[in-house]
Amino acid sequence: MALEEKREKRPPVTPMMIEEEAALRNGSRGLTPGPWAEAAGPRPRTTERHIAVHKRLVLGFAVSILALLAVTMIAVLLSVRFEECGAAADGPPRASGNGSLSGAARQPPGAGQPPGQPEEEARGVEAAEEEEEEEEWQRRQELPPWARPRLPRHLRPLHYNLMLSAFMENFTFSGEVNVQLEVRNASRYIVLHAHRMHIEAVRVAEDKLAGGVRVARTFFYPQTQVFVVVLNRSLEVQRSYNLKIIYNALIENELLGFFRSSYVLHGERRFLAVTQFSPTHARKAFPCFDEPIYKATFKISIRHQATFLSLSNMPVETSVFEEDGWVTDHFSQTPLMSTYYLAWAVCNFTYRETVTKSGVVVRLYARPDAIRRGSGDYALNITRSLIEFYEDYFKVPYSLPKLDLLAVPKHPYAAMENWGLSVFVEQRILLDPSISSILYLLDVTMVIVHELCHQWFGDLVTPVWWEDVWLKEGFAHYFEFVGTDYLYPGWNMEKQRFLTDVLHEVMLLDGLASSHPVSQEVQQATDIDRVFDWIAYKKGAALIRMLANFMGHSVFQMGLQALKRVGKSVNIQEVMDQWTLQMGYPVITILGNETTDNIIVISQERFVYDSDAKPKDPSRGDNSYLWQIPLTIAVGNTSHISSEAIIWVSNKSEHHRIPAFEEAGWLLGNINQTGYFRVNYDIRNWRLLINQLTRNHEVISVSNRAGLIDDAFNLARAGYLPQNIPLEIIRYLSEEKDFLPWHAASRALYPLDKLLDRTENYNIFNEYILRQVASMYLKLGWPMNNLNKSLVQASYQHEELRREVIMLACSFGNKHCHQQAATLISDWISSNRNRIPLNVRDIVYCTGVSLMDEDVWEFIWMKFHSTTAVSEKKILLEALTCSDDRNLLNRLLNLSLNSEVVLDQDAIDVIIHVARNPHGRDLAWKFFREKWKILNARYGEALFMNSKLVSGVTEFLNTEGELRELKNFIKSYEGGAAVSFSRAVETVEANVRWQRLYKEELFHWLRKSLTH
């Protein structure tokens, strides 16, 4: 309470400073009841509760260091640097000890608000000392400590006391941070991150002995987003100091830092404020050492109007109410943690709660109407099970006393794993079982599995620096499948859907010459967002899965280095380095030998879609890429397949003897597609495989059937294989009763469809696909209206297969499918009761909008506005992009930028979906170019969204004219998103090249095949 009063009546800066300065000098800090005195240093409350919590945390950490062996061993194997629970790094570039810094000549750009009080008297001496320092830096070819990409390591924060006041009526906040610093090397400079804030006052004092250290001056250095405090004397080694900064800033209307968003309840707009700090945005909310290596403890207090509630990583310890309707929540001290997963929120949400077996209190906070409807219950229930799952898997208990899940309307990512307070965008956590599809349920489930995995792998064990992000993200992404299998054992996610959704998906991206290694060098802050891309997540996951498979899952879980399956000794670190430090992936070609039956030739080369594309690294031709590849291989004949053997392929080309290889038999590589590479064969072997699939496909495993389809389509797209081979393979699908191969085919056909959908012969392709789909469509039929049936009970494989086939039938124009969709929509409009089966609603809405007149579009538009269920809102909005009517598409594009109508993160999806529609592709492309400034300003900083937009709008451009437009646009536009644009150019060039080289070959074969 004392704090608030003082903060409320805070005197103007200068008098207070002088007073405090005097008090500090007189060594009477402990006696002076000033805010500085109370706030100095970490003063954890010694209440019983705190001790209990603290003990538990210490215990938790001790156990975790031992038991996280599994995970850290994997990290070691993968040759990455992970930090165990707060060990700090060594080896600072030592900043000079004595001397000081001032004077106009040295004033760095961005200086200009010196909040401390400059000490004018020592200027002459300081200027001389400063020159010395400058010379010293030059001699050592070093930048000044504030200009370096990483913080100088002479200081280490031990503890932060952070007191915030959030003013929701004008969206500002003020803060006072007290950082306890340990000095590792003497220096006069305190350099820490601070961005977009106004600093009012700065104080430095010695912690143990009373006495201030005079601040000579302070300045911002915006290039590295740091704030520099120059002191009159050096901070001494091994001593601990206290840095206090008083500041204020805006609660921004954007997506990063401490930002606001809103929702409508009972016709009234309500606001909330929440944080997103990962990777480098904590510095917008408080001055801090904003690098993951600087783990510290945090004690946070948030003052807000009592009509709101506040949340943070830890539970509230005490709340102090004031008479004027304000309250201050004091949160318990956190364990050691990095700044990027610190979090807080101020909102007027309500919650539901559950408790795990081990006593962790889990709450889900959301809009009151969503909580009342029970939309958070699903997430809450699976979270409880998943905490139990992870506690068992990692053999480490969850380390905090509580976990809050917060569902917010607006967020740059699907979710963020802040320790103890994970934040989710509503669409990825709220679920109304009565109106959600399996796919939606799967999305929600997997995001939650992912974020919970990070509570261990990410929050407890944290990468030292951002180039290792792929490991934490790859691991969590891989676990989305493992964890979902735990919840739904029959779904076989890790063995099946992982292939289509991760492996096949990322091989599309990583097959571009402009790709990048999964482990990326990160030099400066602006590079950091770049590492959070699908390569990091999906390739990371695919590599971890490959490793788990060739090590064996149980060994992998134990984290022990044993390779019993491998005949020769393989250095895992060397193997993994090749996969993580080289971009792209290999295509293995297996050729049978004409003369000697049992000998095959296995060669490897880097797979690229466009062999004409300029290599990103000109010093390295594609020829120099080499991997050690764990190639599993099996031979088969009409009714039988051998057990797999593993061959480590490490040369460009190798001969191998395959003992059981008969003349009429076929070879199959990459068994169950556990490896991160493609396999090509001679045409004879492809033919034998196609025959096998047609006669008895079950000899080949489900995952290999899906793998053959994906490999064949992509090998053909890149020109490694004749265009007819993939189209011949999918003929067997009429007999395929498993979901996965259909899903793989549907996904592989999609880009091909987009390459052809504006060509004059498109109907030939269309006709061919329809023929392959027709019989299965008839066999499976439509689902019944399952309004009263619980989704989880539904047979996932069967329903997903039916959905996939209906989607193919409707999108390629099956007449029955179209009629059925139109009937269902008409029934909805006339009865005003939506009886459309949940799992196909998106297909029906989209088909209805594309076939039927404007009234249907208006009807869906109206429903989009009136529905409050987030899953339904999402598919209604996407359906609007399916129209053939260019006026409606244009109208929608323009409306998408109105944040009141379409949420910021959804606007991107609208534009991308219009671009996928052949009738809207040019509209979206034009809209994108015209609005680029607005879009880039809105999403630029959240690079992930920006690059999603750039690739989504451009990936299906495929004419020479469009390629020219793209290049001209990039020329006229300067800065930012350069990586996304170079990828876009390569994709469009590959599209154009495919049209030029292979389109006719494809149509030629299709014509011939259809007349037979």
Ligand SMILES: [Zn+2]
């Ligand atoms: Zn993640």
